[in-house]
Amino acid sequence: MEKKQKIVVIGAGPVGSLAALYAASRGNDVEIYELRGDLRDPSTTPLNFTKSINLALSERGLNAMRHAGQPKLIDHVKAATIPMRGRMIHGKKPNGQLYEEAQDYDIHGRAILAIDRGGLNKRLLDILDEMPNVTFFFNHKLTGADFKKNKAWFEVKDGTVSGDKGQRAREIEIDFDFMIGADGAHSAVRYHLMKYTRMDYEQQYIDTLWCEFQIQPKENPEDENLMSKFRISPNHLHIWPGKKFMFIAIPSDDGTFTCTLFAPAEFYTFLESDPSGAHIPDFFDNYFPGVTDLIPPAQLISSFHSNPHLPLISIKCKPYHYSSSAVILGDAAHAMVPFYGQGMNAGLEDVRILFDILDKHARMDENTADHDPASTRERALDEYSRVRVQDAHAINDLALQNYVEMRASVLSPTYRFRKWLEEQLSVWLPSLGWQTKYSRVSFGNERYSEVVKKSDHQGKVLMRALTGLLFGAVGGPLVALGVVMAVRYRRAVDVGLRAAMGNVDSMVELMTMNR
Numbered sequence: 001m002e003k004k005q006k007i008v009v010i011g012a013g014p015v016g017s018l019a020a021l022y023a024a025s026r027g028n029d030v031e032i033y034e035l036r037g038d039l040r041d042p043s044t045t046p047l048n049f050t051k052s053i054n055l056a057l058s059e060r061g062l063n064a065m066r067h068a069g070q071p072k073l074i075d076h077v078k079a080a081t082i083p084m085r086g087r088m089i090h091g092k093k094p095n096g097q098l099y100e101e102a103q104d105y106d107i108h109g110r111a112i113l114a115i116d117r118g119g120l121n122k123r124l125l126d127i128l129d130e131m132p133n134v135t136f137f138f139n140h141k142l143t144g145a146d147f148k149k150n151k152a153w154f155e156v157k158d159g160t161v162s163g164d165k166g167q168r169a170r171e172i173e174i175d176f177d178f179m180i181g182a183d184g185a186h187s188a189v190r191y192h193l194m195k196y197t198r199m200d201y202e203q204q205y206i207d208t209l210w211c212e213f214q215i216q217p218k219e220n221p222e223d224e225n226l227m228s229k230f231r232i233s234p235n236h237l238h239i240w241p242g243k244k245f246m247f248i249a250i251p252s253d254d255g256t257f258t259c260t261l262f263a264p265a266e267f268y269t270f271l272e273s274d275p276s277g278a279h280i281p282d283f284f285d286n287y288f289p290g291v292t293d294l295i296p297p298a299q300l301i302s303s304f305h306s307n308p309h310l311p312l313i314s315i316k317c318k319p320y321h322y323s324s325s326a327v328i329l330g331d332a333a334h335a336m337v338p339f340y341g342q343g344m345n346a347g348l349e350d351v352r353i354l355f356d357i358l359d360k361h362a363r364m365d366e367n368t369a370d371h372d373p374a375s376t377r378e379r380a381l382d383e384y385s386r387v388r389v390q391d392a393h394a395i396n397d398l399a400l401q402n403y404v405e406m407r408a409s410v411l412s413p414t415y416r417f418r419k420w421l422e423e424q425l426s427v428w429l430p431s432l433g434w435q436t437k438y439s440r441v442s443f444g445n446e447r448y449s450e451v452v453k454k455s456d457h458q459g460k461v462l463m464r465a466l467t468g469l470l471f472g473a474v475g476g477p478l479v480a481l482g483v484v485m486a487v488r489y490r491r492a493v494d495v496g497l498r499a500a501m502g503n504v505d506s507m508v509e510l511m512t513m514n515r
């Protein structure tokens, strides 16, 4: 176990709060600096200015909380969730009839959990509040950091200093042993880290904006049971796939659904062009059939105009640390588009992996003569960056690919066939260890980079087996003819075979994409 250190955490979002919990439960002095006010104070403006995002929490996030040293945390968190066992695809048949089609996520019945991000965050803050070695500094914005001298500067907006032109912020300076930057996609820690380490950095805004809507509960439910308040199944993540667009709905435990419209920026411009909003219900009827029965047109229009239209960013960078002084976690290190439901899960998993590695190095160095926590931590952070970069990059890529799956592939017969086949194999031949990519990502804790490798391998094996079966069934009688032809027309057969091999390769490639 490392000696008592002063650890400062920047950002009290879900990842920063969990990191603070891990650090504090190892006996360190922990200070948490957060730009905004206390989330538990109703006057605090929520992140992204939206009521609150409903998220899909899955195994990686749960596993990270399971290892936080707080036995009751996981039960409290789970108590505020709703299991979603699959997707519910909504559409319209050619005869105009509306339909719903359930697609379970997992043949073994495992579910992901719908949770209110604010609720989860508050729960973590409440636990931290009770720890004597944790201090909060709300309304403190990190403005500068020197990672060689281990000093940081904050702008404090708590109204304690009044300037000539009304209230202005004061600045404070602090010292630290180790800084954990969990300050989100536009991270200030990352910005300052770049001045100290040769960080490769890549960011991409995808051509999609998101906007939040709400489906209200039934006004007169059949009985008092909460479940009967929901207007559509509470145990599914609802998707209206619209090829270029997508509308989704995630249940909340008060009977509402938090819905999100994902659409290219030009469609927002088109819909915004008429201040009366008259286009909006027509747009929904065209692309998301049935939504106007769940959200009255007037409410659709007012939500579209009053809720922000927000961009989606994907960020990759490496390394994640500098020396023994600082590391970035969560969105600060790898903001991703939300289509695999993994952003927060991956961020929480960062915390577990970071502390596993820190603990391992502390144990290794425990008995060395002049054990120095800083040099132990430096080696640990070096390993953390090496290990985690590959995995974070893998899930960033999967999240981008899954947008295609959610808005289009869910309707494709090839996609459904492969999912069905892999699930059957996982049940009937468990020793093969087959699983769908989705199950490996959402219901397991394997490294993301391993998930990609295994899933690509499964795709190739499946394609070869299917091609073999096809050739076996229809190709047998042709073989004899082929032998005769090969003798008589050697060159033509050669060209034909090359073309066929080319096709097999491209079919293999097709089968391994976006699954």
Ligand code: FAD
Pocket (backbone or CB within 6 Å): 010, 011, 012, 013, 014, 015, 016, 033, 034, 035, 036, 047, 053, 054, 055, 056, 057, 117, 140, 141, 142, 143, 182, 183, 184, 185, 186, 187, 188, 210, 260, 329, 330, 331, 332, 338, 340, 341, 342, 343, 344, 345, 346, 347
């Ligand atoms: P944040 O939640 O961004 O928290 C960062 C904190 O740092 C904030 O409190 C901020 O105020 C503070 N801060 C910022 N700058 C400073 C500064 N200079 N000084 C001090 N403090 C600062 N993830 C999932 O796992 N499942 C999902 O289903 C899912 N759905 C999503 C849907 C949408 C529409 C979006 C946009 C995201 C979704 N995500 C999902 C992603 C998830 O919201 C993020 O990955 C997660 O919130 C990241 O947590 P974080 O703590 O790293 O960062």
